[in-house]
Amino acid sequence: MIDIKNLKVSVEDKDIIKGLNLKINKGEVHAIMGPNGSGKSTLSYALSGKEGYEAEGEINYNGENILELNTEERAQKGIFLAFQYPIEIPGVFTNNFLRTSLNSVKKAKGEKELNAVEFLNLVKEKSEKLKIDKEMLSRPLNVGFSGGEKKRNEILQMSLLEPNFVIMDETDSGLDIDALKIVSNGVNAMRSPKRSFLIITHYQRLLNYIKPDFVHVFSDGKIVESGDWKLALELENDGYAKFVS
Amino acid sequence: MNDLDKLKDHFKGFKNFDFISNESLQSRTDAFDRFCKKGIPNLKQEHWKYSPLSKDLVHFEDLKFSKNEDKSYDKSHLEAFDHYPVLVKDGFLISEQVSEEGLEITKYNKEYFYEIQKNQILDFNNAFFMPGFEIKIAKDYKVKKPIVIYNFFSKKFEGNNINNKSFIYLDKNSKAEIYEKNIFEGEQFLFFTKNLEIELEENAHLVKYYLNSTNKNTTIYNFIRSKLQKSSVFEKFNFSHNVSSCRDEIISDLNGRDAFVSLNNIQHLSQKCFHEIKWEINHNEENTKSSQFVKSALHDESVAAFQGKIYVNSKAQKTDGYQLSRALLLSDQSKFLAKPELEIYADDVKCSHGSSSGSIDQESIFYLRSRGISEQEAKKMMIEGFLAEVINKIKNENIKNIFYSKLNEINQSS
Numbered sequence: 001m002i003d004i005k006n007l008k009v010s011v012e013d014k015d016i017i018k019g020l021n022l023k024i025n026k027g028e029v030h031a032i033m034g035p036n037g038s039g040k041s042t043l044s045y046a047l048s049g050k051e052g053y054e055a056e057g058e059i060n061y062n063g064e065n066i067l068e069l070n071t072e073e074r075a076q077k078g079i080f081l082a083f084q085y086p087i088e089i090p091g092v093f094t095n096n097f098l099r100t101s102l103n104s105v106k107k108a109k110g111e112k113e114l115n116a117v118e119f120l121n122l123v124k125e126k127s128e129k130l131k132i133d134k135e136m137l138s139r140p141l142n143v144g145f146s147g148g149e150k151k152r153n154e155i156l157q158m159s160l161l162e163p164n165f166v167i168m169d170e171t172d173s174g175l176d177i178d179a180l181k182i183v184s185n186g187v188n189a190m191r192s193p194k195r196s197f198l199i200i201t202h203y204q205r206l207l208n209y210i211k212p213d214f215v216h217v218f219s220d221g222k223i224v225e226s227g228d229w230k231l232a233l234e235l236e237n238d239g240y241a242k243f244v245s
Numbered sequence: 246m247n248d249l250d251k252l253k254d255h256f257k258g259f260k261n262f263d264f265i266s267n268e269s270l271q272s273r274t275d276a277f278d279r280f281c282k283k284g285i286p287n288l289k290q291e292h293w294k295y296s297p298l299s300k301d302l303v304h305f306e307d308l309k310f311s312k313n314e315d316k317s318y319d320k321s322h323l324e325a326f327d328h329y330p331v332l333v334k335d336g337f338l339i340s341e342q343v344s345e346e347g348l349e350i351t352k353y354n355k356e357y358f359y360e361i362q363k364n365q366i367l368d369f370n371n372a373f374f375m376p377g378f379e380i381k382i383a384k385d386y387k388v389k390k391p392i393v394i395y396n397f398f399s400k401k402f403e404g405n406n407i408n409n410k411s412f413i414y415l416d417k418n419s420k421a422e423i424y425e426k427n428i429f430e431g432e433q434f435l436f437f438t439k440n441l442e443i444e445l446e447e448n449a450h451l452v453k454y455y456l457n458s459t460n461k462n463t464t465i466y467n468f469i470r471s472k473l474q475k476s477s478v479f480e481k482f483n484f485s486h487n488v489s490s491c492r493d494e495i496i497s498d499l500n501g502r503d504a505f506v507s508l509n510n511i512q513h514l515s516q517k518c519f520h521e522i523k524w525e526i527n528h529n530e531e532n533t534k535s536s537q538f539v540k541s542a543l544h545d546e547s548v549a550a551f552q553g554k555i556y557v558n559s560k561a562q563k564t565d566g567y568q569l570s571r572a573l574l575l576s577d578q579s580k581f582l583a584k585p586e587l588e589i590y591a592d593d594v595k596c597s598h599g600s601s602s603g604s605i606d607q608e609s610i611f612y613l614r615s616r617g618i619s620e621q622e623a624k625k626m627m628i629e630g631f632l633a634e635v636i637n638k639i640k641n642e643n644i645k646n647i648f649y650s651k652l653n654e655i656n657q658s659s
Binding site: 072080097 | 606609613619629
């Protein structure tokens with residue numbers, strides 16, 4: 001699914017990621033854990049092709065190096081980034097945004113776009129599962145949403161777009177226990193043998209709810225240790241000290 | 246228009262048109278003399294400093310007036326919803342008069358002239374105007390359907406100057422909605438001035454919409470003087486789209502307690518378009534309220550100017566005045582000129598003003614793109630969302646849809 005080889009990323013001439021190698025097979029859930037400033041968010045932006053993130057190396061996705069593809073092309077191919085801080089956009093209504101997004105992806109895949117009725121039925125079904133209020137969808141995108149509402153909205157987008165590879169950037173930040181459960185349930189419901197996840201997080205807490213197959217420790221732009229989910233527990237007890245040079 | 250001798254010849258010829266009444270002749274002549282004394286607007290005059298007119302009027306060396314006798318028009322421009330049409334073609338009212346329970350639409354017949362010292366274009370209009378319309382709403386009457394004013398500018402028009410004067414009057418407790426749009430059939434050079442007087446009696450409510458869209462080579466001056474009596478409301482929604490050169494000026498006098506004026510404008514400009522808004526709100530009585538709201542999206546080398554003034558008379562305590570302008574600069578060459586003015590002589594008032602301009606938020610664009618939406622589409626969504634904040638305040642669904650589809654039309658073509 002994803003095979004990252006010797007990825008180097010710099011932002012404004014500053015090297016942030018310094019040779020990352022990571023292979024994620026179909027259906028696997030990987031967690032990347034690391035201290036503040038280790039380059040975790042840079043990794044998520046680089047994988048989604050954000051402008052200003054100069055990347056070299058290889059990001060092979062289903063056998064294709066996507067390094068030269070722009071953000072929307074990657075999204076249309078099924079790469080999804082769940083934002084740590086979803087952006088508030090006044091004047092752009094959530095419903096309209098969701099439909100434009102879904103139809104853009106469908107169009108790129110050569111699938112039939114949904115009309116208004118088909119879309120509303122689909123979004124109703126998906127949002128009920130995530131306990132998203134209908135009223136929220138008629139508001140401007142993320143404007144005035146609580147932290148929990150914003151993250152649920154991210155998961156709703158994910159469940160509508162049905163991506164193949166999901167990057168979750170600090171999804172647990174700003175969530176209380178109840179919201180965390182709803183979000184985790186949403187993610188777990190999306191787990192499938194065809195879909196892979198990369199979960200980026202500070203804390204082990206989220207991993208109690210979404211159990212990863214592999215855990216990697218990220219420090220100074222590189223993976224310095226890999227293991228199974230028990231590694232997360234170890235980190236929770238001992239901290240990152242022994243991995244930070 | 247700089248050559249006074251040429252202008253004087255024009256005025257001589259103009260005076261012979263059959264629509265000019267003997268009664269108005271002296272007032273017209275006085276107005277013309279005032280204009281000649283003041284000369285055309287220039288950038289050194291504070292009142293015209295940010296005006297496209299100060300740059301463009303010099304190009305009209307020879308003014309030519311003309312009366313188009315052909316009263317045909319393209320019916321495809323008529324709105325589909327139920328309404329009272331008011332048809333104005335090349336400056337003249339061509340539609341039939343309306344006279345029914347509570348509503349009267351007739352040819353402009355008022356003899357009312359006044360001077361504003363620093364406004365010579367008003368003098369020009371008073372000298373050269375052709376009769377537009379008078380709309381009068383009777384006491385307690387709520388007009389059942391919108392009135393739509395169509396300003397047709399025909400291809401066959403032989404002149405290059407149209408000046409027009411109209412009047413809207415709402416008696417006590419009456420209500421009306423008026424939508425006005427310009428239809429330019431040709432691309433000839435044209436200088437158009439429009440002078441509209443609005444009077445709202447106690448508790449009257451007027452909502453006026455104006456769509457001024459896509460023209461080339463036309464220099465437009467829209468002037469509105471509105472006078473509001475006690476508890477009356479005047480709401481105005483302007484959509485200025487790709488107008489090559491235009492000044493929209495409104496003076497609103499709040500002369501009765503609890504009167505409220507709300508002025509709203511979208512400026513969506515591209516290429517070298519230049520649109521100027523000049524609003525002056527005079528709070529002359531206690532407990533009056535005003536709101537000014539402008540949103541501008543500026544592409545290419547377009548320029549938008551906004552001058553909004555709130556004047557509060559010493560007796561206008563408890564005034565509530567609000568003003569906000571926000572501009573989206575979509576190219577390095579576009580410009581937004583803002584000049585808010587507050588002149589306050591009362592001590593118990595609430596007045597706020599704000600103005601901002603900036604480029605499109607790149608984080609928002611990245612967010613939309615990360616959901617598979619193309620960069621171009623994402624920008625369109627952002628611009629549309631930004632401007633729609635004004636449209637969302639419109640309560641009439643028909644007009645709202647017209648403005649929305651205009652927004653889409655622009656977005657698709659830009």
